[in-house]
Amino acid sequence: MARTTSRDRTKLSLACTAAAFALGFAGWTGSSWYVAAHDDSARFAETRDDVLAAGEQAALNMNTLDHRDLEHGLDAWEESATGNLLTELRKGRAEFEKQVRTARTVTTAEVLSGAVTELDEREGRAGVLIAMRITVDPPKKKPSTKESRLLGELTRTPGGWKLSGLGQAPAGEAPIDKPSD
Template sequence: MARVRTTKNPLVVAAIVLTALAAGSAARGGWSWYEAGHDDSAGYGQTRDDALAAGEQAVQNLNTLDHQKLDQGLDSWEDSTTGDLHQQLVDGRSGFEKQIQEAKTVSTAKVLSGAVTELDDRTGKASVMVALRITVTAPRGKPAVKESRMLGRLTRTSEGWKLSALGQAPVGNTAG
């Protein structure tokens, strides 16, 4: 009968235990990494972030217009939209041009905050709420500054998320 040799050296025992713990930790870490890479929630989170970034930019674009760069501004409006909203902007372009050229105003918008309020990744629809600070500068007088909350509806297109509807968010207590 063969005799199994055992050691009573505490350093060897500690080394074996630490090696086993390290191997277990590495295996657990590898499994967690694999699961995270194959988890649908990470993809959903990225979709939400993409929709929010596009929504904030589009709302900012539609609240920014300089009478000296009118074609560039109106092109930005059209590039930021899709569907009925896009068609309304295209159809009303000459009217917008006339109004802005007569008023000689410059409006700039800065996004203060934004949030995705609804997201359906399957159908490519999302809703956002965006808070803005809008500054309108006329040829004479001081710039007028106001803060506004906008509600936008987004549709995913082959070019990315675009605004398909935009409106003012209700302010104050609207409960009857």
């Protein structure tokens, strides 16, 4: 029969302490992971990111059009839209196509920045503000570039978030109140 020495008891005690610590750490990290994975704020943040990505891509699509590949561009417009906006695009497509073919322009856009201004997950509605740089390149003329701020309304559809409205954001400065004499 082997004798247990003081040194062996110390090693055993340290091993048990290390095992208890490892077990406690594993339990803590597991519970932290579970809480984070089931947290509503994480899911909301993910939805917000999806809305912003969809809004930026849709605004980019709606401000990019090449007369040489018009069908593809107009199809991208329709794929980015829903509701009344989609109805308006379809209704005016033939006339708009004729105008672009006549003008022979190439319009490209670049998203500078974007933000979600509103998000109602229950109703499936969202709002975005997108800053863009839009370049129009007409034939035989110098291209012109402008920066624009757009307000977009998005609606959740079975195919993802799509634009249901798009317009210019108000620009200008707020009036300054003059002190009364």
